[in-house]
Amino acid sequence: MATASQMVDPVIFANLQSKIDEEDSFRNAVRDIIQELDKQTKFALAILSRAHSTPAARIGEVTGAAEITIKELINTIAKLSETASQQPYYKFNYIWTRHMQDACFTILFAGWLQHNGKLFTIEEVGDILKVPVNLKDRDAFHLTVEEYLLALITLIDELARLSRNCVTLGDYKRPMEINQFIKDVHAGFGILNLKNDILRKRSDGIKYRIKECEDVVYDLSLRNLAPQT
Amino acid sequence: MTLTGNKRTAEEAFMAQPKTMSPFLPIFETFRSELDEHHDRRERIIKASRDITAASKKIIFSLQRVRTLNDPFPAQVAKDTKKHYDTIRDRYSSISRDLQGINSFRYQFQITPGNQEFVEAITFQHYLSHQMLMTHEEAQKELDKLTGGGERVILTAEDFLLGIFDMTGELMRFAITTMATTGQLPGAEKGPGHHTVLSDLRELRTQLEQVNVHEGGRFKKDFSSKMEVMRTCVEKVEGALYGQVVRGAERPKGWVPDLNGGRREEAEAY
Known part of the structure; x- marks a missing residue:
């Protein structure tokens, strides 16, 4: 049998491996940010859940208490947005979509409580989270229509x-x-x-x-x- | 309370109430058109992907009638494949617009079956003509040729790798059928470096086994199951060769080894 074979140029697999590795390190970078985001979202929601035991007249205290955490959450989303925009949006969107829904829900709930039953539009949520919404003309991080609707x-x-x-x-x-x-x-x-x-x-x-x-x-x-x- | 209820009562209740329209309807109208666009694109891509898969399978089927490596294809094979490549070109062109900019990876899940089958077809064809593994870049170039180079459909590393796995199944089929009909493992005399299909399969196996796929990626599962199928393919050719060496002399002319339905086994592995 032949031994020396040239069927496969080893560069082919080296290139594929480096692409796979690159994607993995990107995923890891995003995961770290998401963990932080997740913690902040949970904390904000824990505060907002006091609404269930707070009379309407004092609801401002609840939303006020959540404000600091929501601000931190917005900062983390800015980090996520910056990192995520290095790669095609939909290639990795599955990693953060759940977390963006939760963040969006936090904003919607806080807004509803604070403004007596007001529904923030997707544009308003985008303004608060400081991210574009429903992007179509360029490939960057944003809040999608689906995420907003699920929230x-x-x-x-x-x-x-x-x-x-x-x-x-x-x-x-x-x-x-x-x-x-x-x-x-x-x-x-x-x-x-x-x-x-x-x-x-x-x-x-x-x-x-x-x-x-x-x-x-x-x-x-x-x-x-x-x-x- | 039932939401459907008695129709008349529901209607009456509706009429009786001076109910204002939901204030949210305008924003939902925007969402509706967004979602409709998305679903339409998705449908188009699913259909195209299916057609590309079917046409690629037909190309592979024609290519399996080739019996030698590094030779020009028989006229009939070339003619058959051309027809199917035309179909593939047509389908890719019809959806390339849907896969641009923000949407380049949005429908990856829908397009990847077509892409993989396409890779399987072109890499198999490339192998039969050159006894070499086509590179990822070359595969992308082939696809670019079909889409006219303007609006590019991206062939990801995953599409390519998974397509290569499937291609090993075709190499097995080719090796075994050729052995059965000519009594010889294809390759050897003519090929660069004198390698046979089997040594090529082994080399491919070694390379594929070295690919390190990370946990948490979406393609880990496909990768692992295809790895198993690929190993079986290599071993089948090894088994066939063993059989030929041991019992070759006793083999009656025209005897065909049992292929054991390589394709069926592949399907089971998913």
């Missing part, structure tokens, strides 16, 4: 929970507002042509949140506790 669904889940807890706190007005808010968002999702993907699966859950909120409204109305409008 919005998380907000709905959280508000359904808040609706019941408001009643416990003796607040009968906010459940009415939450009920309307969720219905309005649901109407929005209703006009989207969703494929069989994660967005579809998660948005299917909104109707159960509507039911939960309507149940609260029903209970209050039945007992004449609902505020007269």
Whole structure:
């Protein structure tokens, strides 16, 4: 049998290996930043979750307390954005998309609490996080439409929970507002042509949140506790 | 409460309420058109990828009728493959616009099956003509030729490597069929450096086994399963050669060794 063979130029595999290694070191660099982001997001959400046991009048204390962490979170996203933009966006977007959704949810929830049921648009969230949104004309880090919509669904889940807890706190007005808010968002999702993907699966859950909120409204109305409008 | 409910009651309730339209509808309209665009692109790419895969398979099928290395292809083979390359060119051109700029890697998951099969076809063809492994850059150039060089479809290192794995299966098939019909392992006399398909397969195996794929990457799983299939392929050719050496003299003319459905085994490994 022949021994000396020249079928494979070793450079081929050396080049492939260096490409694989390069991608791996990029992933590692991003992972470090994401860990930091994750910690800050969790901390901010832990603070914001006090909203469930804080009367509406004092909700400012909760959002105020979360502000510092949210600022840190925004700084970390700036770092992520800078590192991530070195590579084609969608090549690695799977690494951080979950974390960007969580960060986006944090902003949406804080905004909703602070501004009495206001929904930040994707552009407003982008301004707060200091990242572009829905980029189409250039390849760089940004917040995608999908990430924003998934974060919005998380907000709905959280508000359904808040609706019941408001009643416990003796607040009968906010459940009415939450009920309307969720219905309005649901109407929005209703006009989207969703494929069989994660967005579809998660948005299917909104109707159960509507039911939960309507149940609260029903209970209050039945007992004449609902505020007269 | 049921959301569907009685239709009339729901309608009546709707009419009775002086309900204002959801204030969020305008922003959702923007999202709708964004998502529609995305889904349309995705669909186009999935379809093209499937066609590219099918055409590449047909090319490989034609190439498997070749019996010698380093020779010009029989006219019929050249004619057949040309037709399929035209299909591939057409499909790549139809989607290259969808794979530019921000979207260059967005549909990687959808396009990679087509890319891999394409790599398998062109590297196999290159091997039959030159008995050499085509480089990643050359493969990209072949693809660029098809897309006209303007809007490039990127062939990633992963596409290329996974395509090479599949190509080893074709080398096995080629080696065994040729041995069965001519009684000889192809290569040897004519090839540069006098190497046979088997020594080439072994060399490829050594190289592939040395590739270090890191944990946490998305392609680790595909890589590992294809590695197993590739090893089996090399060993099948070794087994066939062993059989020929040991029992070769007793072999009746025209006897074909059992290929044991190399393709089927490959499918099982996934």
